[in-house]
Amino acid sequence: MAAAALSKRRKIAVWVLILLAALIGFVAALTVWVQRQALETDAWVNTSTKLLEDDEIRGALSIYLVDQLYANVDVAAELQASLPADVKPLAGPIAGGLRQLSVRAADQLLSRPRVQALWENANRKAHEALLRIVEDKSKLVGTADGDVVLDLRPFIQQLGDQIGLGARLEQKLGPDAGKIVIMKSDQLDAAQKTVKIIKALSIFIALVVLALFVAAMYIARGHRRETLRTIGVAMAIVGVLLLVVRRLAGNWIVDTLTNAQSVRTPAAHAWLISTDLLAGLAWTAIAYGVVLLLAAWLAGPTRPATWVRRELAPSFRERAGAVYAVAGTLYLLVVLWGPTPAFRQPLWILIFGGLIALGTEAFRRLTVREFPAGAKPAH
Numbered sequence: 001m002a003a004a005a006l007s008k009r010r011k012i013a014v015w016v017l018i019l020l021a022a023l024i025g026f027v028a029a030l031t032v033w034v035q036r037q038a039l040e041t042d043a044w045v046n047t048s049t050k051l052l053e054d055d056e057i058r059g060a061l062s063i064y065l066v067d068q069l070y071a072n073v074d075v076a077a078e079l080q081a082s083l084p085a086d087v088k089p090l091a092g093p094i095a096g097g098l099r100q101l102s103v104r105a106a107d108q109l110l111s112r113p114r115v116q117a118l119w120e121n122a123n124r125k126a127h128e129a130l131l132r133i134v135e136d137k138s139k140l141v142g143t144a145d146g147d148v149v150l151d152l153r154p155f156i157q158q159l160g161d162q163i164g165l166g167a168r169l170e171q172k173l174g175p176d177a178g179k180i181v182i183m184k185s186d187q188l189d190a191a192q193k194t195v196k197i198i199k200a201l202s203i204f205i206a207l208v209v210l211a212l213f214v215a216a217m218y219i220a221r222g223h224r225r226e227t228l229r230t231i232g233v234a235m236a237i238v239g240v241l242l243l244v245v246r247r248l249a250g251n252w253i254v255d256t257l258t259n260a261q262s263v264r265t266p267a268a269h270a271w272l273i274s275t276d277l278l279a280g281l282a283w284t285a286i287a288y289g290v291v292l293l294l295a296a297w298l299a300g301p302t303r304p305a306t307w308v309r310r311e312l313a314p315s316f317r318e319r320a321g322a323v324y325a326v327a328g329t330l331y332l333l334v335v336l337w338g339p340t341p342a343f344r345q346p347l348w349i350l351i352f353g354g355l356i357a358l359g360t361e362a363f364r365r366l367t368v369r370e371f372p373a374g375a376k377p378a379h
Contacts, residue, residue, distance in 0.1 A: 006223055014216045014227055021212035022234040028205040029242055029285065033278040035198050036341070041127045043277070048123040050273050052116055057273075060266035062106035066099060069156050072177045106159050118154060126150045150180040210351065225299045232292030239285030246275050246282070284340045295359060299366055313371035316364045327360045 006014070036043050051057050109115055156177060213231050220227035250271040258267045298305050315323055331353060335343050342348040 010219055014220045017212045017216040018230055018234050021209045022238050025209045026238050029281045031198055037277055044127040045120055045124050049120055052119050054269050056266040056269045058110050060263055062103050065106045065156055065159055066102045068177050225296050228292055229296035232289045236286050236289030239282040242282035246278055309367045310371055313367050316367045331356050
């Protein structure tokens with residue numbers, strides 16, 4: 001017997017809930033990305049390591065280190081002081097040629113495991129300082145010294161050792177040489193407020209999305225399969241929109257922040273690496289949407305779906321415990337695999353487990369009701 005059509009009011013309510021959940025889910029994905037990428041030290045350090053492993057980015061960083069070295073040290077004068085008298089006039093041309101060799105030396109230096117460990121440590125210290133400041137746990141808060149910097153001075157010193165300037169380099173480098181400002185002290189108040197908002201949103205916003213989807217399913221009694229399909233489509237669309245935003249935002253940021261063509265490619269690579277987690281969230285939303293669409297299809301009227309239910313009906317009727325055991329085992333395997341961050345968080349593992357149990361029972365009841373004991377098989 002076909003279910004009664006939903007009233008206009010219920011239809012509108014279902015669509016409003018789904019659209020609202022999709023919109024909030026889109027914002028939630030961006031919030032989760034910012035929280036994990038910017039507010040988790042391990043994620044920050046992992047991303048910084050990937051940045052240094054990229055050839056284009058490492059090449060740009062090598063040029064920066066050499067530029068800092070030449071900006072703080074008169075390399076030609078240093079060479080002239082150490083060269084024999086008859087060669088001293090060549091100090092300028094030698095310094096120019098040495099600049100290109102220094103870029104290659106810097107690239108090789110940054111490729112070494114020991115130096116990469118130094119890079120990782122520098123980024124960890126910078127991020128821990130950032131968190132202390134934005135979480136209002138630092139004595140530096142509100143002072144002129146409250147800037148958060150990534151200190152690359154040790155790399156410049158090692159580069160100086162490579163080209164023979166190490167003994168005199170420490171005295172020549174200015175106090176700001178090789179220091180990249182991550183956040184200025186006058187940006188502190190805005191940063192602290194932003195962090196508080198992100199932390200508050202990240203705790204509740206995903207649960208709000210889930211609650212809205214559940215409410216839509218509850219209101220759509222008798223038409224839950226169609227509603228489930230709509231939710232699946234909405235989640236997939238959210239995932240696609242996140243990928244589109246990632247691409248468009250990357251193009252805008254690269255165009256806005258880079259003037260020289262030589263740094264556009266490294267900047268684009270840095271954006272893609274930094275937003276790798278956002279892409280993962282997008283593909284996760286698409287995957288969840290596909291799973292929901294598959295579930296809606298299995299409960300639908302198509303001939304393949306009906307055949308699947310007919311084949312499963314005897315087990316659903318007579319061996320319900322075994323069915324739950326299989327579903328639970330498969331779910332535990334997914335948890336052990338941990339394809340998404342949610343499957344590594346106890347709360348979401350329990351929530352997803354409950355949803356799997358409810359979905360399995362709903363599908364079992366549908367199948368048993370459709371194919372009761374003694375039903376004739378179709379030919």
